[in-house]
Amino acid sequence: MEFNKKSGLKGRNVIVTGASGGLGKALTLRLVRHFGCNVLGVARNKEKLLSIKNELGELADKFGYMILDVSRRESWTQLAAYVNSGGFDADVLINNAGMLPRFAKFGMYSPEETEKCLSLDQNSVIWASEEFIPIFGRKEGCSIINVASADALCPLAGTSVYSAAKSAVRAFSEALREEYRGSIYIPAVCPGFIRTDIMKGQGRTVSPLIRFFSMPSEKAARILLRRANAHRSRIVFGFDAHFMSVSYKVSPVLSLRFFKWIFKVSGLDMFRDIF
16 A cells, blocks of 8 residues: 555544553643544553543543553554454554663663563564554555654663663664555654653652753654654654764764763762662
């Protein structure tokens, strides 16, 4: 099926994973309110998903939800079966669900922490593609939008597993972008810090300094959707993301040392396990 380059997001049927809060919620609300989309939100927290439906008011009928854990392979099989059965005629999938483990040296992670991060941040995107590329390949103008991270552009000390997972998502997305160019739009999204619940994985107080430099989820959703609507091949936004990308290209070794030094001199509690 030939890809229609003029097909944007307006009026589309969109699946958003991790829709219950943070960036996922902001994406969901904006897709419904500003693009007139029908959205199927996927997350584990039913109460939060119901609150989104209530928040949409008169537009509530444009939002549905499924309670699924996308870090499990069988959840993707279930979701694809629902779409194939006519439960939701999806033509856009936004792989947004993710987690950021606490900042720490790799040796301080338990096997369970490592497996959980890889399953949610990396494997879920691969499983999603296995299920939805065949579905979207039969239609016109479909999209799989994969949210990676600025860590995919410049790995950081203390985020080894997360950086590896998000780097894999970026590389995987960009390979798929070329493999399916002309049929499915598949961009990699690499944002900087966003004020979302993902920081709860730190298990400690997040510094006001981090909150100051991070971007509100509503602003991130606005930028992401505007650029996805224009079919940008790679979507990078946030001053920190651009700075990380440029510095790593110029000097991969020194940039890593520089960011580690920044973490150290900051004296922030959330970085204590790196040193």
